[in-house]
Amino acid sequence: MNQKTTGRRLFDYALLYKKTILIALVMLALAVMAELTGPLIAKRVIDHHMMGIESPWVEVKEKDEQTVLYNDRYYKRNSNMTDGASAGDAKLQIVQVGRSFYVTEEHLSFDGDRSINGNELTIVKGNVQASYKVDRLNQQELMAFYQPEIRPIILLLGFYVGLLIIAAFFQYGKSLMLQKAANRIIQKMRTDVFEHIQRVPINYFDNRPAGKIVSRVTNDTEAIRELYVKVLATFFTSGIYMTGIFIALFFLDQKLALITLLLVPIILIWTLLYRRVASKYNHLIRTRISDINGMINESIQGMPIIRAFRRKEQTTKEFELLNEEHFVYQNKLLSLNALTSHNLVNVLRNATFVVLIWHFGGQSISTAGIVSIGMLYAFVDYLNRLFQPVTDIVNQLAQLEQARVAAERVFELLDEKGVAVDEGKLPRYEGNVRFNQVSFSYDGEHDVLKNISFEARKGKTVALVGHTGSGKSSIINLLFRYYDIDRGTITIDGKDTSKLPRQQFRKHMGIVLQDPFLFTGTISSNVSLDNPEISKEQVIKALKDVGAERFIEKLPNKYDEPVLEKGSTLSAGERQLISFARALAYDPAILILDEATANIDTETEAMIQEALKIVKEGRTTFIIAHRLSTIRSADQILVLDHGEIVERGSHEELLNQKGKYYQMYQLQQGKEVSKVG
Structure with missing residues (x-):
């Protein structure tokens, strides 16, 4: 954890553009x-x-x-x-x-x-x-x-x-110059935050809604931008302005200038007291903004479910509750600002003019003689000018505190332990995978995998089956090193994966998920992910290998057809075919299919199964499947139950054992018969 204070770290960012600021x-x-x-x-x-x-x-x-x-x-x-x-x-x-x-x-x-x-x-x-x-x-x-x-x-x-x-x-x-520096600072900070998000472990996202993380990258950094553009600019301007005024006052009258210097500690004390009170409200406000963003993001993604199950009224009530809490805390902060800023400046201004009248009035009846009109005008003018920067400073205290709280949230994310990016290259491995007595727990207390041992040889297909929560996806997560194992070892070609750079050994692995994710762009860019090492010809070949040209050739722009966020204009089967082509274009040594055919119609699945016979050649393939009919040709089937391998063998061998796999197979066959009948 970085021990630097928030203020120091904000200052360090400012130093990156110190020449412009200077x-x-x-x-x-x-x-x-x-x-x-x-x-x-x-x-x-x-x-x-x-x-x-x-x-x-x-x-x-x-x-x-x-x-x-x-x-x-x-x-x-x-x-x-x-x-x-x-x-x-x-x-x-x-x-x-x-x-x-x-x-x-x-x-x-x-x-x-x-x-x-x-x-x-x-x-x-x-x-x-x-x-x-x-x-x-x-x-x-x-x-x-x-x-x-x-x-x-x-x-x-x-x-x-x-x-x-x-x-x-x-x-x-x-x-x-100040605004240019501020925009550069926030550009750098947002880049750092986004790059760090790419490095933090997958488990960081497990318990954090996407909307809350987005809030830190957008809303919180925008609040910090206001700090550099408005708050610090105001503080710099006001500080230099007040310094100049005090110097001028000392030229005119040293005694009165010393009295007006009392404004400085008063402002400092007021700032400390204000921050102590306002900090609580600002933390609550930033948290509620984050919660609101998280809920909006979740509601947009789940809109079909909300409407299908008529949850609009309940969702609106939940949103209104968060919005009302944000309103209450915002109002309390506004009341604090209204009570302090305007009143403070008025009190200071009136007190200072009382001192001015007393001082010059005393001079006029003393042996010092009557003060000149020019002297009086200069003092009144300087005092009026003095309170403008005082007003600006006090009025920016609220924004300062908001930015400080936002900065704490951003730096909290940046302080999350990340994985250093390794720029080296790892030669393409053969793909011989071995799990040896592997145990793993997500929470550190309850093992979801217990003493898992198996071997997958190059060019072979290993299928993982079992009920929900049996540990199938956890094995894949460990293979990708999304998480680190607690006990045991995982090796690829005899090399311990914990000793290999994450980014480099993942380069030779490909995965196809049950719910494929497509990025905004084109069909071609979604296959290559804009990797310069993958040519347009390789993209087209991969799409043809999985049979995707059947629907692509009907599109107006063919392989350059625009794809909206998450591929919303394409069917589930079409999205899955593109996802398959993406995995193949990267020519992985290890290919993982995580329920990859669960959402595909029977005709498309048959087409992909044919394509897989070609693409599995020379690759180690892991298949997670609930439909046992799709894994009959697997070289090895591992049956998991509560984190343990209870059975292993080929399809025929497991049927002959008449154990758990046999029961699962019979149950599925029975369902199919009942549907037909």
Whole structure:
């Protein structure tokens, strides 16, 4: 069992495409940097250029683009003065009171509440008061003081628009690269899961409905895809965005930035608490989805039986029960999400703005002075931006937990012990099979085969007969190594099969089942299974050898006639003939017929029996049969009862023994006579 955590294994899959993800993250970081310059640029425009005219002005001797003509003198903002610039004795300061602007020939020593009485400006701060003589500026004079700021404002706004265009380009690139990486990761994961399904032992499928396994390959991996496409993309984006905002806040005000950092542990704690509560519901939801898929798959396959036995109402009730349980658990999870995500973000946002008001309000009544409008705007803007990624993170917690649970289910399948694929080649063996004191149990407690010993020589036919559950199919399962024996040995040409690679020694074995399985494709592809080593000529020869050309020649596309899933457009006999041809095309050394003629009409069976006389030449053939009339020519017949061989011999020898085989034969003969009579 793989001991890595689910998160670590998801991270390992992401590392497979780390280059693409790294490029996406770099583009994301650049986009965030470009976007987050907005409030800083706005602060600069407001404080330095729009509100900057209230800065002290000094008289200058030389005119330039930053000077303003007032009362026949040139003035320049003190902040724009360069070292070595000559200045006169006159100085000015502009003050806004209400919607009007006033000019005084003194520089304000402090700022506070402003009031105008005629031409006198009064500023009050606490117990301190100061008065200044002022003149009101008309519209033309005011615009003259703003004129030097227009060009810098336009340049800054143009610069910000350019940054937004760059940010949009990088955001597009980031989304494209992350989604491309996510799709590649899930493609790889689905391939791994499907390939692993081919390697897990047959007993893995014994107690697991096909629909539940399909659910892990499709639904669960799709939930994981959402993890990479949405959840991780959101977490990456939000993380980098929040980091950028915190850095900007530290540039503006370190104390308040430290306070807002408390959001990070709050989100982490909330995430842990949410996962603990939501995990249970997500496990139940994924399980119910799996159950629903399993039932739908079973119902579709068994639709003829459901309708024939009028089980539609009962089947619908069973489905509605599963669907209702899924609905209940989904609603509980939705209630949890509704209770947490929206409320959490609102509480955090309101609490943060309370701290913001308290902090800046305290500054305004302290010696630190009133906070600038640009500073206040930048902080409010950054805090508003900060809560968008917080909202995104909290809203993705549900999807994160669903993906984590889905990943656990997928990795549980991948952790099932599989059989390594051996690419080597095993020479075609003769086909001399020997069972020596073989015992086997499916559950580890009750033996279904007990001390089975027999030998099948090359070119001979061995028939296995007995009641249902006597162990006939179990012998074939062990021969194919679908299961490993508990005790004893099975050898082919003297070699222990447990020492041979499963895939390689099965290459020289062929099987025809009672209920043949055909894949979607054509008749030809169902015979060759798209094996490049089997030519079209070999396919046609195999079909002709079993007599299938009789119905194939009547089809519009002959050997390229389309075959639907499970061969639903063909009769049972036609499907069986194709299945026989498939076994023959692979030219097996060992051929197994598992009730292969049970569902075939008498005429088709007679045709196949003739074909078998040819195809059995030089091959070891095992036949499982209930109709004893089909195995009269077998070289050896093994009669099984409760996992033991109770009789063995040819057809005539067993009849002469007048034992269990004789009773079975007489019973079948009696049934046939009674039908005729």
